[in-house]
Amino acid sequence: MQNILDRERDEMEVVVNYLFSHNFLLKEFEREKYQLAVRNKDIIKRYLQVIGWDFIVDEKHGCIVIASPHYEHRLKLKKDETIWLLVLRLIYEEKRSSLSISQYPFTTLQEIKGKYETFRLIFVTKTKLRELVQMGKQNQLLRPIDNDIELDDCRFQLFHSCIHVLQQGDLNVLYERIKSYSEGGDQIEMDEETTIN
The missing domain is CATH 1.10.10 (Arc Repressor Mutant, subunit A)
Structure with a gap:
């Protein structure tokens, strides 16, 4: 030094x-x-x-x-926050394979909602959506491209920091983790640990 x-x-x-x-x-x-x-x-x-x-x-x-x-020192996430991050991570993993390393994947609110539907999960309220997007912005995980984040065609840029949050490995592990929430309903209370401090 x-x-x-x-x-x-x-x-x-x-x-x-x-x-x-x-x-x-x-x-x-x-x-x-x-x-x-x-x-x-x-x-x-x-x-x-x-x-x-x-x-x-x-x-x-x-x-x-x-x-x-x-x-x-790690943030304890609520169930809806954990699901949101897992869904974003899943979309990130699915999209980044078709991009060059320097490019960031994009998604839309409709695509995020579609993942919730795929796993038979109830989507969050508008208030909670704003909180989750804010959490993503503060932690440099995503950036809304459009002003109205409640519109289905609102685009989000996903950053490579998604890799380091809720480290889960491959897509199959992510699918299984999200699926466990849909099968467990409200009975699974999350005590998920993440690298967000």
């Missing part, structure tokens, strides 16, 4: 604080912070290891993630 300039040390402090408050650092939004973190990834990784946090640099997708292995 002594080898780096004071200015760069100050910049790294900004990057680490940003990661603690956002969990994700996407090249798409924060190019300078991202490049600084990649340049100094060994230093940042060692620092975070001291306090027990994981530092994941996914250069392939332009995404940096920090995560606590301790559950008390």
Whole structure:
């Protein structure tokens, strides 16, 4: 740490604080912070290891993630939040296979609703939809392209950070997880842990 300039040390402090408050650092939004973190990834990784946090640099997708292995630092999701994230992750996985790595998948509200119908899940209320979209925006998982998020043709851009939330593996695992909610109805209360802190 002594080898780096004071200015760069100050910049790294900004990057680490940003990661603690956002969990994700996407090249798409924060190019300078991202490049600084990649340049100094060994230093940042060692620092975070001291306090027990994981530092994941996914250069392939332009995404940096920090995560606590301790559950008390992870967000406990409600059932509807977990289902929403699983559905987004499923759509992301289905679409990204046909895109280049640098491209982000797009979806529509109608497509999201269609996934809920496929799994015989009741779609969320308009109020809850706004909350879920806001949660996705705050955590850099998605961006609404159109203004009215309640319209079926509203488009959403899905970011590569989706890979690192509710890490589930392949599509079959995602299908099974979502299916378990439709079969369990309201009796399954979620205590899902996610990398969102």
